[in-house]
Amino acid sequence: GDSVTQMEGPVTLSEEAFLTINCTYTATGYPSLFWYVQYPGEGLQLLLKATKADDKGSNKGFEATYRKETTSFHLEKGSVQVSDSAVYFCALSDLTGGGNKLTFGTGTQLKVEL
Amino acid sequence: KAGVTQTPRYLIKTRGQQVTLSCSPISGHRSVSWYQQTPGQGLQFLFEYFSETQRNKGNFPGRFSGRQFSNSRSEMNVSTLELGDSALYLCASKVTGTNEKLFFGSGTQLSVL
Numbered sequence: 001g002d003s004v005t006q007m008e009g010p011v012t013l014s015e016e017a018f019l020t021i022n023c024t025y026t027a028t029g030y031p032s033l034f035w036y037v038q039y040p041g042e043g044l045q046l047l048l049k050a051t052k053a054d055d056k057g058s059n060k061g062f063e064a065t066y067r068k069e070t071t072s073f074h075l076e077k078g079s080v081q082v083s084d085s086a087v088y089f090c091a092l093s094d095l096t097g098g099g100n101k102l103t104f105g106t107g108t109q110l111k112v113e114l
Numbered sequence: 115k116a117g118v119t120q121t122p123r124y125l126i127k128t129r130g131q132q133v134t135l136s137c138s139p140i141s142g143h144r145s146v147s148w149y150q151q152t153p154g155q156g157l158q159f160l161f162e163y164f165s166e167t168q169r170n171k172g173n174f175p176g177r178f179s180g181r182q183f184s185n186s187r188s189e190m191n192v193s194t195l196e197l198g199d200s201a202l203y204l205c206a207s208k209v210t211g212t213n214e215k216l217f218f219g220s221g222t223q224l225s226v227l
Contacts, residue, residue: 104157
C-alpha cells in the first residue's frame with residue numbers, strides 16, 4: 001500500500017538557519033503530495049501541495065518539489081523563524097474508491113531557537 | 115467563515131464504554147473525513163463521508179463507525195472502548211471532488227482509562 005517516510009525529529013535550529021525536512025513516498029499511480037503543519041493544540045493546516053511531477057509547491061517561504069524519479073518531496077525554507085516551530089507532516093493523496101484519503105508520514109517536530 | 119468545529123474538545127472514558135464525537139464542517143463543505151492521531155501510529159485515516167454516504171474506509175475494527183447527516187454534520191462512534199483508543203481524533207472537511215484542500219478541526223482528545 002501507499003506509505004510516506006519522513007525524517008525523525010525533533011529538528012532544532014537557530015533562527016535564520018536553513019531548513020530541510022526529508023520526505024519520500026511509495027505509491028501506485030500518480031498521487032498528489034502535501035505538506036501540512038500542526039501548531040500546538042491545533043489541527044493540521046495545509047502548507048503547500050504539488051499535484052504532478054516537477055511541480056513546486058510554495059507558501060510562506062516554504063517550498064517543496066515533486067520529484068518522481070526519486071519519489072521525494074523534501075520541504076525547505078531558506079531562513080526559519082521562531083514562529084515556524086511546529087510539527088510538519090508530509091502526506092500523499094490516494095483517490096482509490098472515488099474518495100480522497102490522505103496517507104501521512106509520522107511527522108517531524110521543528111524547534112527554532114533565538 | 116467559521117472553521118471546522120469539533121465537540122467536545124476533551125473526553126475521558128473508561129474501558130468498555132462507548133463514545134460519540136461530533137464534527138460540523140465548514141458551511142458548504144459536503145465531504146467529511148476522520149483521522150486518528152497517536153504518538154505511536156501517527157495520523158491514520160478512519161473514514162470519509164460525502165452526501166451521507168461512506169466513500170472510503172481505513173483499516174480500523176468495526177467498533178469504529180460513523181455517519182453523516184443531511185446538513186453535512188458528521189459523528190463518529192467508538193464502542194467497547196479500549197486503552198489503545200486513546201488519541202486525538204481529527205475531523206476534516208472539503209467542498210467536494212478530489213485533491214482539494216482539506217480543512218482540519220482542532221480535534222477531540224479522547225482518554226480511555
